[in-house]
Amino acid sequence: MITGKTINEMKIGDAVEFTKTITEADIYMFAGITGDVNPAHLNEAYAKKTPFKKRIAHGMLTAGYISAILGNQLPGPGTIYLGQELKFLAPVFIGDTVTVRVEVAELMPEKNRVRLKTTCTNQDGKLVLTGEALVMAPKQPVNVVTPMKVAGNYEASLPAQREVGAQS
């Protein structure tokens, strides 16, 4: 089960991390669904001649992992994503293991808005992406049974998602 948190259930400094190894398949599917076929992502012969020397992941693919934490955990279900600032600081290569961290930076209860610091680092601890998210938290706690546990583990006994809370 994943639970959406109201603004009253969060405090500044609360943080969630999620780690994922970027595969070639991720990049090719991202290229397919977005249409971003820039050769820096898809053409190894071309990429060898670039400053990065090999294919790199789309920056927006890495940014998608921020969305995963916001949507799954902090605040989680019931969240409305209002905005995101992104700075792409370093390339992410096929096989890199990226840890995204989302941390509550500011609570604005009068408008039910939360600002969160969002960073992604690679397996060497190098910052590859930084920025911040602005979201509206669920007004009431939202509990959702999901086939996928946090960080992608499957809950085989729970094949269907089911809402047991409320969203307003």
Add this chain to the structure above:
Amino acid sequence: MITGKTINEMKIGDAVEFTKTITEADIYMFAGITGDVNPAHLNEAYAKKTPFKKRIAHGMLTAGYISAILGNQLPGPGTIYLGQELKFLAPVFIGDTVTVRVEVAELMPEKNRVRLKTTCTNQDGKLVLTGEALVMAPKQPVNVVTPMKVAGNYEASLPAQREVGAQS
């Protein structure tokens, strides 16, 4: 062939648009590759009870179309994506047809940086996403033969990508 433009080949107001219908498959693949399994995207029974009444696309999926224009056309190959600001203004539903527009807003030749206004509208002309991108343009024109023409049409006679220009 797609061509990357140097900063000298762009002027303020230059714009490129790309239109795509969002499918259920796009959303499910995006959920799979990012791990964002928020039920607002994947659970129709849950979504019916939300303010949006049905499943919505991930905001970061729509944002990926901005990356497609930057990477394919404006500036195109050789571009280095430095940053992006995003404001998610309205939901995008399965079957919606989104037009993303990227327009040159500021040229900073001393640093070889370009700021671009980025907007996404749906089939009713409603703004669903706005923001701006910051990129480094290729220092020299980059020509790349690609299997995919702009906007996703296949160039069947050119199965392999091939660099014929240079990137520095």
